[in-house]
Amino acid sequence: MPTYGFLIIFYTNNYFSTFTSSNLKIVILSITFIFTFLLPVINVLILFKIGRIKSLSMETKEERIIPYTSAALYYFALFYLFYNAGFPNIFQILILGAALSILLIIFVSLKWKISAHTTGIGGLAGAALGITYRFQLDMHLVLMLIILFSGIVGYARLKLNVHSPAQVYSGFILGFSIELLLMIFY
Numbered sequence: 001m002p003t004y005g006f007l008i009i010f011y012t013n014n015y016f017s018t019f020t021s022s023n024l025k026i027v028i029l030s031i032t033f034i035f036t037f038l039l040p041v042i043n044v045l046i047l048f049k050i051g052r053i054k055s056l057s058m059e060t061k062e063e064r065i066i067p068y069t070s071a072a073l074y075y076f077a078l079f080y081l082f083y084n085a086g087f088p089n090i091f092q093i094l095i096l097g098a099a100l101s102i103l104l105i106i107f108v109s110l111k112w113k114i115s116a117h118t119t120g121i122g123g124l125a126g127a128a129l130g131i132t133y134r135f136q137l138d139m140h141l142v143l144m145l146i147i148l149f150s151g152i153v154g155y156a157r158l159k160l161n162v163h164s165p166a167q168v169y170s171g172f173i174l175g176f177s178i179e180l181l182l183m184i185f186y
Contacts, residue, residue: 001120002036002075003029005094005127014137016090028091035078036098040071057162061113068106068116075099090135093186094127097179104174115163115171121150122175129176130183 010017010025020028044067047053053063079095101119108114128143150172157163163171 001124002078002094002098003033005124006032006091008124008128008139008142009090009131012137012139012142014135014139016088016135028087031081032078032095035074035081036071036095039074040067043067043070059162061109061111064109064113064116065106068102068109072099072102072106075102089186090131090183093130093182094179096186097123097127097175097182100182101175101178104178105171108170108174113163113167114174115154115157115168117157118150118154118163118168118171119175121146121153122172123179124175125150125172126176126179126181127183130180134183 006025006029010020010029017025044053044056044058047067048056052066054060058064058067075095076099079092079099082092082095098120101123102116105114105116105119125143125146128139128146131137132139132143154168154172157168158165
């Protein structure tokens with residue numbers, strides 16, 4: 001989701017996209033994709049190969065702890081990198097919110113299964129609303145599309161019988177709240 005968030009920021013009409021050079025956009029997108037998608041996927045594949053998880057779906061809450069912990073570490077490392085590189089706050093906030101969301105998913109997963117998919121899309125929606133509010137950018141169309149896709153993701157999780165409605169809604173609220181609050185107050 002952070003890669004999608006940066007794509008939205010870079011390819012919609014706003015001052016972040018205008019004043020960020022094409023080279024920097026490519027660097028940010030590439031690094032974000034590596035840290036938030038590629039490395040976590042490699043970890044999951046390794047855990048599957050060595051038998052630490054039974055399926056790539058990680059159906060039980062116990063199977064999710066190690067992959068989510070490694071993902072959280074990658075996200076926090078990316079935040080640290082963005083922070084030390086002096087990137088604008090908006091980029092730092094998006095990554096920090098995602099890292100904190102994963103951290104909270106880990107703690108929730110100790111007792112209960114929550115939808116990480118809807119947490120991610122909820123975070124994207126919360127970030128879009130927060131950007132609209134904080135930076136006075138017109139992202140209403142983007143926000144409506146994200147809400148539409150949120151419904152599709154939530155429906156898919158329910159239709160696949162991998163989550164209950166409470167797990168789907170809780171995930172969305174978790175991601176949405178963290179990103180929105182960080183975007184407004186960080």
